[in-house]
Amino acid sequence: MCKIGIPRGMLFYDYYPLWAEFFEELGAKVVVSPKSNKEILNSGVLSCVDECCLPVKVFHGHVDYLKDKVDYIFIPKIISIRKMEYCCPKILGLPDMVKFSIEDLPPIIDTNINLRKNSYTSSKYKKAVYEAGKCVIKNSSKIRNAYKKAEESYQRYLYLLSKGVIPIEAIKMYNKTFVDLNYNSKKHDMSIMVVGHPYNIYDEYLNMNIISKLINKGIKVMTPEMVNKDEIIYYSAQLPKRMFWTYGRRIVGSAFSLIERDEVDGIIYLSSFGCGIDSILIDLIERKAKNKGIPFTLLTLDEQTGEAGIDTRVEAFIDMMKWRDKDDFNISTLR
């Protein structure tokens, strides 16, 4: 049986259910690299160029883990996933970067996904799906049917995200017949938005498990993937200039939406050291939060980041929010 490796990094939390179901429907065995860990980070740092951001380095580590265990590794070249928008150049250059950085790789399935001028129903996208599927089977109608089934699973996954289930949990649940959607609906005294690119906010090793730590403190956690798409479009359109990075639009639109609708008590931005796009997004969100009096903090992740440092910053942020609540009506006129 043909084995397809899917690295647990970069856009894994966006698309894993779609592509895993697709390859499995075609009869392949899907092998996923384990959760990020010290060995994966170290091998990624060693194989990737120094200038790259942390998630790209970790992605290299995931590929390195898979390379001797599978027949193919699936690393699509994702140029655009929405009309008139682009992904970060490091996302679209991912398959090429990997090929030139890691030796002895099995063949890479580097299908081009470019929806800048096309839609998911366009012949160009169908061709891309066929390109990916033909590594396993040549029959185009079987590839078409497998993709159709995979899309159904993917819609269930997106539905779970829209109901407030975080991707790490939704991946475990999306193909179950019964799902408890009361999962994230408890009453909370405080809600915090953890915002940033999905590979930063959902990789538990990179961010020192920040989402679980907040949930364990009884805090409701919101992420960009939980905000309604129409809200994201509406609020990101408030920017004076159109945001042409798809993830940038999602991040800014979701944060603006929660801030404007008064649905968060505080915002934690998780960024990777050296991310050019984040340097713009952070500023936009921080200004909006300040205007509305919502506490904002930035945590920057790199390969040197220590857990104790992150924990201390998060604890201090929560304490500050609690004191602020308690002393809200007791502010000196002199400030």
Ligand code: SF4
């Ligand atoms: S958006 Fe930032 S973190 Fe993401 S791949 Fe590009 S540079 Fe790296």
